[in-house]
Amino acid sequence: MTKKICILGSTGSIGVQTIDVVKKLGIKVVGLSAHKNVELLIKQARDLNPDILCIGDEKYYTLLKENFPDKIVVTGEEGLISIATYPAADLIVNALVGISGLVPTIEAILAGKKVALANKETLVTGGKIIKMVLSQKQEKDSLPILLPVDSEHSAIFQCLVGEEKKNVKKIILTASGGPFRGKKLKDLQNVNVEDVLMHPTWNMGKKITVDSATLINKGFEVIEAMFFFDIRCEDIDVVIHPQSIIHSMVEFVDGSVKAQLSYPDMRLPIEYALSFPERGKQIAVPLDLVKIKNLTFEEPDFDTFFLLKIAYECAKKGESYPVALNAANEEAVKYFLEGKIGFVDIMKYVAKIIESHRVQKVETIRDILEIDAETRQKFKNLVEGEIS
Numbered sequence: 001m002t003k004k005i006c007i008l009g010s011t012g013s014i015g016v017q018t019i020d021v022v023k024k025l026g027i028k029v030v031g032l033s034a035h036k037n038v039e040l041l042i043k044q045a046r047d048l049n050p051d052i053l054c055i056g057d058e059k060y061y062t063l064l065k066e067n068f069p070d071k072i073v074v075t076g077e078e079g080l081i082s083i084a085t086y087p088a089a090d091l092i093v094n095a096l097v098g099i100s101g102l103v104p105t106i107e108a109i110l111a112g113k114k115v116a117l118a119n120k121e122t123l124v125t126g127g128k129i130i131k132m133v134l135s136q137k138q139e140k141d142s143l144p145i146l147l148p149v150d151s152e153h154s155a156i157f158q159c160l161v162g163e164e165k166k167n168v169k170k171i172i173l174t175a176s177g178g179p180f181r182g183k184k185l186k187d188l189q190n191v192n193v194e195d196v197l198m199h200p201t202w203n204m205g206k207k208i209t210v211d212s213a214t215l216i217n218k219g220f221e222v223i224e225a226m227f228f229f230d231i232r233c234e235d236i237d238v239v240i241h242p243q244s245i246i247h248s249m250v251e252f253v254d255g256s257v258k259a260q261l262s263y264p265d266m267r268l269p270i271e272y273a274l275s276f277p278e279r280g281k282q283i284a285v286p287l288d289l290v291k292i293k294n295l296t297f298e299e300p301d302f303d304t305f306f307l308l309k310i311a312y313e314c315a316k317k318g319e320s321y322p323v324a325l326n327a328a329n330e331e332a333v334k335y336f337l338e339g340k341i342g343f344v345d346i347m348k349y350v351a352k353i354i355e356s357h358r359v360q361k362v363e364t365i366r367d368i369l370e371i372d373a374e375t376r377q378k379f380k381n382l383v384e385g386e387i388s
């Protein structure tokens, strides 16, 4: 089992649940990072006594250093890399949100760390580069460097233990359907931030909760699965499963289907990643199928939740398309949460950006960051032009 870890994004939903898990497993936390929530970071540092702390926003550096004069305190993007590559850590939990997670993941792998990856935007934007970096670092027949935390990918990873890649026919990603399952576009015109943040089964950070409502989260997860499991998007299906008990499935060439089930509780996939290749303790509540009674399934509504369809198209086209999709979506969610655009506008503007996107080759991290910046600028020009 991993002995010493750093948590990037320790103040977020995954970060806080990771701390709960590591306390129960007796894992030592040597590094923590937050972006703005310095109060919670200070509390966590008092509780866990790590060696190194990072606060993303430089304006909180002095406050943090005053509280911990004897610790290593770092800030900004470089500070985040110091935590991702901190020599005493064997494993890094990447619980950052958005493209901010990409470079720390790459640096951690290059520094020889294992990475428990919750930050799906890493693989959406940088899947091709991560694959290249892993091919240099991953030794044949040794345990995987990159471990999934996203619940669906953890489920698939668990279903694939002991299986040969040639026997996998397809992956079936389950989706809750979000708060607007069964609704049509006309019903969504006036929904507000509160409605959108009312996820039916999971309690998560705001950005991913909005993504679940548009179903682009599932589109991102298709791309994430392509890179995690080296599979084409044509061989990944999405099925709506409103109870979020089956976290995903794998169908094999003989027609057999394996699934992983549990109540929706992210502590289980976090624990699995931190304990792998062992199993952890019983942290999550045991499943009672008799009480649950019904597990149901539906086809996704690709017409209403058209970003899922667009995400599949971007997944197929590859190169700069997923980068642009992510950048446009990050901006759209930000504008929505700031009350500047409506919920349907998220989908409409992201679709417009992708419609006008011209493919560019992605060979380096720099290419990704440039496409990301260009797309965000394009998004701002488009939306500011229309709302002013």
Ligand SMILES: NC(=O)C1=CN([C@@H]2O[C@H](COP(=O)(O)OP(=O)(O)OC[C@H]3O[C@@H](n4cnc5c(N)ncnc54)[C@H](OP(=O)(O)O)[C@@H]3O)[C@@H](O)[C@H]2O)C=CC1
Pocket (backbone or CB within 6 Å): 008, 009, 010, 011, 012, 013, 014, 015, 033, 034, 035, 036, 037, 038, 056, 080, 094, 095, 096, 097, 098, 100, 118, 119, 120, 121, 149, 150, 151, 202, 203, 204, 205, 206, 207, 208, 266
């Ligand atoms: N929450 C969940 O249940 C699940 C989440 N995921 C994925 O895990 C990742 C984390 O999600 P979640 O925990 O919900 O997100 P949260 O928004 O709750 O937490 C994000 C964390 O990252 C920090 N952060 C935010 N912006 C930056 C930045 N620009 N630079 C550095 N640090 C930053 C935040 O710091 P601060 O608090 O100081 O702002 C916080 O610690 C996402 O990629 C999400 O898609 C996947 C499956 C389930």
Ligand SMILES: CC(=O)[C@@H](O)[C@H](O)COP(=O)(O)O
Pocket (backbone or CB within 6 Å): 150, 151, 152, 174, 175, 176, 177, 178, 202, 208, 211, 212, 213, 217, 218, 266
């Ligand atoms: C918990 C988790 O892994 C999320 O990504 C979850 O899947 C979101 O729910 P949706 O299925 O509604 O997107």
Ligand SMILES: [Mn+2]
Pocket (backbone or CB within 6 Å): 150, 151, 152, 221
């Ligand atoms: Mn998920």
